[in-house]
Amino acid sequence: MSYKLFKNIDIYVVRIAKRINKETKESEYYTAMSKPCKHCLAFMQSIGIRKVYYSVNEKEWACESVNKMTTTHCSHANRTYQ
Numbered sequence: 001m002s003y004k005l006f007k008n009i010d011i012y013v014v015r016i017a018k019r020i021n022k023e024t025k026e027s028e029y030y031t032a033m034s035k036p037c038k039h040c041l042a043f044m045q046s047i048g049i050r051k052v053y054y055s056v057n058e059k060e061w062a063c064e065s066v067n068k069m070t071t072t073h074c075s076h077a078n079r080t081y082q
């Protein structure tokens with residue numbers, strides 16, 4: 001498979017988290033921090049993704065150029081399963 005397909009594309013990442021509303025006791029869903037971890041970032045850099053947009057919290061999104069981006073973040077899944 002050729003990774004040329006991924007050249008100059010932008011990627012959107014979103015994480016939907018769930019919480020229980022203390023007053024109504026009902027489930028609420030909200031966008032949460034989804035900055036790519038170092039493994040995902042290295043992969044996106046290797047295939048030439050241009051920009052990544054990711055949810056920061058309920059109200060904010062961030063956008064970074066993949067080739068200028070740094071992260072030391074390691075996702076919970078990575079910490080748990082490595």
Ligand SMILES: [Zn+2]
Binds near residue numbers: 036075
């Ligand atoms: Zn990751």
